């Protein structure tokens with residue numbers, strides 16, 4: 001089989017190819033492939049000029065094998081990337097590879113090229129690479145970008161929007177989904193800077209697989225930081241690249257989240273320890289499942305989840321008004337920790353220390369937003385779901401709350417200080433309905449959110465049958 005080096009073509013032909021590739025939204029390399037493919041299927045009497053050269057890139061993407069762009073970062077786990085490439089290709093994914101400079105210290109471009117079946121892309125300023133493919137094309141001519149291993153440094157650059165090498169330029173220029181497989185020392189993973197970057201990346205809609213817990217390459221070190229195994233990464237790739245109907249398409253979901261702040265005077269307020277993490281994760285999972293989401297959030301410091309309408313409120317009464325305005329909805333999930341009471345008459349001016357001693361704050365009860373919506377005669381959402389934050393008798397209290405508030409399900413969780421749920425990243429919940437209590441194992445708040453949304457989708461589908 002003859003081989004063709006585009007670089008060696010004459011300048012006029014290269015220029016023509018470049019223009020044609022740009023017009024068709026393809027790399028020059030792909031344009032040549034398309035021309036060759038077309039000519040191979042054309043009747044000998046026909047010319048090749050008009051066949052499929054005006055193909056639409058979106059249609060091309062639908063018909064060609066799914067393409068994964070793998071970015072290999074510079075960590076010891078890079079040695080697993082060779083296996084990952086092999087597994088991806090075994091499953092029919094067209095796999096292109098970009099290697100960072102540091103990655104080349106761990107595996108050679110030669111071995112990567114040999115396993116990938118085409119040379120690895122290494123340098124932002126390599127004229128050959130830029131001519132053949134170009135970083136913009138690399139960023140767009142794929143269905144998914146996988147970064148494995150995603151080092152702490154690469155993740156920090158991605159979170160900050162750096163673009164000082166080929167890998168980061170591609171990540172910044174892409175409009176394709178990104179899946180990161182982090183791998184680093186457990187202390188690096190636990191470091192506050194990495195936690196911030198991970199939260200930012202998640203908020204930007206970037207998915208993560210792993211890291212797993214286990215032994216590190218460094219002697220006598222263990223913890224969370226091992227890169228997910230190649231087969232796990234391939235499974236995550238397949239999940240993302242297999243077209244699925246989005247189960248909540250066409251539904252409107254309202255989610256309340258976070259605490260409320262009830263003013264005492266212009267500078268002081270009553271609040272609680274809710275971080276909003278669980279409510280925000282539920283809103284994100286609903287949006288990912290195709291729902292139109294309205295997130296009504298009390299004051300929180302976590303990032304906004306993508307692809308939804310976010311309404312920020314302070315007090316319980318503002319939250320109630322925002323919920324009323326956001327209706328009608330198919331589903332309403334009340335994950336906010338609404339303050340039960342507010343100060344009867346909040347001071348218009350800052351309350352001063354006086355000779356009368358400490359002020360006596362008279363409290364009045366706030367409106368119960370969940371109970372109000374659950375008892376609406378007109379425009380009640382099909383599914384009204386409350387949370388029950390309990391510190392004792394979790395299930396029994398939740399059952400009583402379900403009956404008292406007339407909602408369909410209560411998601412009950414233990415929020416006692418020792419549970420670490422308030423402000424933490426994991427949760428252990430019981431889904432309480434009129435006829436059953438379903439206790440789920442401890443899981444991350446994201447996982448609880450995904451499971452809850454899947455259960456909601458099943459319940460709506462069952463109601464339609």
Ligand code: CTP
Pocket residue numbers: 256316334335336337338339340366367368369370371385386387388389390401
């Ligand atoms: N809730 C609400 N409006 C309120 C109080 C609570 O919408 N004024 C909702 C919460 O969002 C949650 C559920 O009701 O979905 C239960 O909240 P929780 O604080 O656990 O229960 P309370 O009704 O406040 O009862 P208690 O504090 O006595 O446990």
